[in-house]
Amino acid sequence: MSQELTVKPFSMYFDLISGMSNERSTTKRHLSNMRGMFSNGEALEAMIEKENSLMYEFFELEMPEKDGHLLFGTSIVYPGKVGNEYFMTKGHFHTILDTAEVYYCLGGKGYMLMENPEGDWIAEEMTPGKAVYVPGRYAHRSINVGDEPMITFFVFRADAGHDYGTIETKGYRKLIVENEGKVEIVDNPKWGV
Numbered sequence: 001m002s003q004e005l006t007v008k009p010f011s012m013y014f015d016l017i018s019g020m021s022n023e024r025s026t027t028k029r030h031l032s033n034m035r036g037m038f039s040n041g042e043a044l045e046a047m048i049e050k051e052n053s054l055m056y057e058f059f060e061l062e063m064p065e066k067d068g069h070l071l072f073g074t075s076i077v078y079p080g081k082v083g084n085e086y087f088m089t090k091g092h093f094h095t096i097l098d099t100a101e102v103y104y105c106l107g108g109k110g111y112m113l114m115e116n117p118e119g120d121w122i123a124e125e126m127t128p129g130k131a132v133y134v135p136g137r138y139a140h141r142s143i144n145v146g147d148e149p150m151i152t153f154f155v156f157r158a159d160a161g162h163d164y165g166t167i168e169t170k171g172y173r174k175l176i177v178e179n180e181g182k183v184e185i186v187d188n189p190k191w192g193v
């Protein structure tokens with residue numbers, strides 16, 4: 001029997017407020033997993049020394065990595081800042097670059113920051129009820145600019161894969177920072193360096 005026929009219909013419960021499910025455990029990314037991702041590396045190290053707290057967590061279902069399957073789950077980004085930069089996910093391109101993803105915001109306030117290799121970028125605001133379409137070719141990163149956890153539900157092609165290398169080496173073209181109490185999108189001075 002081919003692999004794709006082995007997945008039976010199933011359902012999974014997610015709490016609408018917390019985004020959590022009691023049916024699985026989450027993948028967790030603590031401050032120490034985010035080394036190299038923030039412009040102020042010293043601020044990050046100082047925070048880690050005090051407490052290596054949780055920055056975000058998400059459900060990673062096990063699905064056959066084959067076209068035709070979809071992978072879904074929730075992601076919870078906690079509030080906070082490293083220096084003046086808001087807590088965020090690492091961000092990634094899909095390994096199969098031309099595969100899209102949908103995010104639906106359940107709670108909190110933030111942005112989906114997207115950019116493609118051609119240099120186009122956009123920061124789409126995420127508030128409860130907002131669905132964001134991330135087209136193929138766009139790297140995507142969730143950024144929490146509020147005081148509450150930012151919770152999203154996501155769906156993407158199960159074989160899309162995660163390419164972290166490009167972001168880890170080049171960074172993002174834009175940063176989302178706090179400046180005098182306001183959210184600002186600024187150029188990343190270290191981009192591509």
Ligand SMILES: O=P(O)(O)OC[C@H]1O[C@](O)(CO)[C@@H](O)[C@@H]1O
Pocket residue numbers: 029058059060073074075089090091092101140141154156162
């Ligand atoms: O892969 P990152 O950038 O660490 O962010 C994790 C999020 O991205 C996803 O891979 C979905 O694109 C989720 O599994 C998770 O919510």
Ligand SMILES: [Fe+2]
Pocket residue numbers: 092093094101140156
């Ligand atoms: Fe993705």
